[in-house]
Amino acid sequence: MNNHSQLIDLIPMGLIFFDRDYKITQLNKFAERKLYCNKAEVIGRYWDGVFPRLFSEELRDEETEIFQFKFAEESFVAKKSLYFLNEDSGFSLFFQTKSSLEEFTQELDSYQDLVLDLKTIFDTSYDVIYVSDGEGKTLRVSAACEALWGYKESDLIGKTVYQLEEEGVFKPSVTRLVLEKKEKVSFIQTTKTGRRLMVVGTPVKDNEGNVIRVINASRDVTEVKELESEVDLLRQMTEGYRQEIEEFRAREEIEKEIIxxxxxxxxxxxxxxxxAKVDSPVLLLGESGVGKEVIATFIHKWSNRNNHPFITLNCGSMPSAILEAELFGYENKESKMGLIEMANSGTLFLEQIEEMPMSTQIKFLKALQGKGNKVKTSNIRIITASSKNLRKKVEEGxxxxDLYYLLNVVPITIPPLRERNEDIIPLIIHFTDQLNQKYGEEKKFQPRVLRKLQEYSWPGNVQEMQNIIERLFVTSEGGLIELEDLPEYINVDNISEKSISINKIMPLKEAVELLEKELLEMAEKKYGSTxxxxxxxxxxxxxxSRKLQKYTKERI
Structure with a gap:
């Protein structure tokens, strides 16, 4: 089994192998990461000894094959099965997060719908639709090919257009010309059966400009000459599918950045x-460190301005004169363009907008209204952010x-981390993965540490968390971050469990009674009932009851 450990590490789901006695014989990195364990420490140990309360009954029940379980705030679906390898036998357990399986199912349904749409287009929109790869190899042909060319789909798929042109199936080959010119080509083509086709070949290119597909739309014009409207329709449909694919990829990349x-x-x-698709001003509200800049960046990347500048400025980080100069530019011998002009066609993001001086607010308002003499702002998107109650600041003068109402067209309030408890552990794992990748480590958190971090209130929100995770990462010894590594203000309960303060020498009986009294008072205050x-x-x-009455009388 050890010979295959590198191979099973590539599997994008959890995989654990057990022998007949439920002793762990192997597991992959996905399982290590999701169960917060170390392979070297668990292999050779019985499952109940490592995870005593985690699906032990389902594992031993011979009738149970598929089941669900929850661990560290994540839900999973698991499948158990027998395996036989040479003389060895045992059990294998595959598992994956429930959310990933649901997303996969949704994507599969969308893919099946897309395949059905394309099949319908292939068979109804034109007499023949012909798809080949960047090397001219035939990938797909619609059903009408046999009537026009005298060949079945199976006779064409897999062959290159160069071979088919040589055999006289069609001439000239529009795909060959598209690959040579790397642009759209259209002309009248003659087939081996004597039919005349109006053919339009359209290249599909990757980000580097390489042709990866050629889509040909053919119409039998032996009797019909005018097909301009239908050719234009295919062009629009091809472009539409291309844009949908590009948007899906872009959305997937951006959403990886937001946990x-x-x-x-x-x-x-x-x-x-x-x-994001509109240009209305956005006002981001929320405590310091909640991730307002991340959301602002997300809005810009998803907007139609994503290929233009995204410029940020913190209004609370500089004196008034410098802030004005940064916004509107310098007017001396060394004249410099302001950030408003630099953001032309893009997005200007202003943090701590509540710190903008009143004199600067007036100039900024005029610039946004198009009344300023210095700069034009007609083609920029304004996003502002504040960690204060901006409405209250307006009331206080x-x-x-007027500037508040201009900026507050689309307000978005980002909740603090303490109000979205489900995000805490995924964020911790996200930041840890980033540090592991950066420093070439494989550090993990003990489950007890994760629980402690999840209980913490995080007054500094995501920014505080990122700093704490990096501190724990660089200061902890070994590959496992433990309770002892936590700062005292986070690990309060752990400290109180370890220490009993002794301030002076006293008789043992008196000390025991004093400790008993304080312990009872603390418990009564916390739990309320005897x-x-x-x-x-x-x-x-x-x-x-008796002891509480005793100590109550002593206080009286």
Missing amino acids: SRSEKMKSIVSFSQKI GFRE TKVAEVLKVNQSTI
Whole structure:
């Protein structure tokens, strides 16, 4: 089994092998990452010894083949099966996240619909649609090829257009001419059966300009001459599918940058994607460190301005005079263009807009209204951000009301990290993966550490988390980050469990009573009822009641 460890590491889902006694014999990196374990530490150990409460019953139940389980805030679907290898036998367990399987199912349905659409287009839009790759090899031909050329699809698919042209199936080959010229080609083509076809060959290129597909649309014009409208329709459809594919790829890349497992963040990402296509001003609100710049970048990348500048400026990081000069430019001997002009056709993102001085607000307002003499702003998208209550600042006279309404066309409030608990562990894993890739490490967090980090309130939000994760990464020893590595203000419970403060020497009996009194008062304050206190301290309720009455009388 060890000879295949590198191979199974390439499998994009969890894979664990057990012997007949449920002892772990092998697992891949996906399983290590999702179960937060180390392969070297778990191989050779019994499953119950490593994960005593994780689907042990399902694993041993011979009738159970497919089941679901939850671990570290993620839901999974698993499939168990027997395997036989030479003289060895045991069980294999495949598992994948439930969300990934659902996404795959949705994508598969979309793909099947697309295939059906294309098949319909192939068989109905034109007499023949012919698709070949960048080498001229035939990939697909519509069903009418036999009537026009005298050849079945199976006779053509797999052959190059050079071979078919040589055999006289058609001449000249429009695909060959498209590959030679790397541009659209159209002309009248004669087939071996004597038919005359109006053929339009359209190249499909990759990002480097290489032709990767040639799509030919042919219409029998032996009797029909005018086909301009239908050729134009095919061009539009081809372009439409190409744009859809490009947009899907771009969306996939952008969404990798935004970790959103909570419904609140999913809604914000979806809404941001929706308003990205328009030029309305956007006001991003939220505490410091919640990721306002990430959302602003996302909106720009998804907009029609994504090939133009995305310029950011923090209004609270510089004096008023310098801020004005940065926005509107310098008017001295060394004249310099301002950021507003530099953002022409693109997006200008202003952070801490509440810190913009009143005098600068007036000039900025006039520039946005097209009344300024210095710069033109008719072709830029404005996104601003504030961590303060901007409406309250308007009421207090610290921010212009007319500028506020101009900027607050589309407000988006990003919730703090403490209100989207589901995002915490995925963000931790995301930042850890980035650091592992950057430094060539394979560090992981103990599950107990992840729980502790998830319980923390994160007053500094995502920015604080990123800093803490990097600190833990570079200061921890070994490949596993443990509770002892956490800062004291995060690992409060751990500290209190380890320490009992002794300030002076006293009789042992008195010290025991003092500790008992403080422990009872703390438990009563936390749990409220003597029943619960007795359960937690593992004594009889009558004992708790008697001792609480005793210490209450002492206080009186």
